[in-house]
Amino acid sequence: MAIVETTITPLGTASTSISQYVADCHKVLSDYPEIKYQLTPMGTILEGELSTILQVIQKMHEVPFTSGAQRVSTSIKIDDRRDQQATMSKKLRSVQEKW
Secondary structure (H helix, E strand, C coil), X not given: CEEEXXXXXXXXXXXXXXXXXXXXXXXXXXXCCCCEEEEECCEEEEEECHHHHHHHHHHHHHHHHHXXXXXXXXXXXXXXXXXXXXXXXXXXXXXXXXX
């Protein structure tokens, strides 16, 4: 189980707004019910099998090109813990318990 943060940024568009591109990228996630995700103001957090998540990100990366972007920059941060099951909620709870 991995937790992955990704930010997909279209470049070379006619507008500085990218919310429609983000919405279109998120439509890809509907094809992967086994992937949990959370939209944040600065990116998207994905939880699931790493190989599946990387496939999803690759498909999401292609979306802005199909909507007219001339360039796309995708950042990926991976937390792949193998000693125990890690989830988004477990990580948050661990920090909140220490407040």
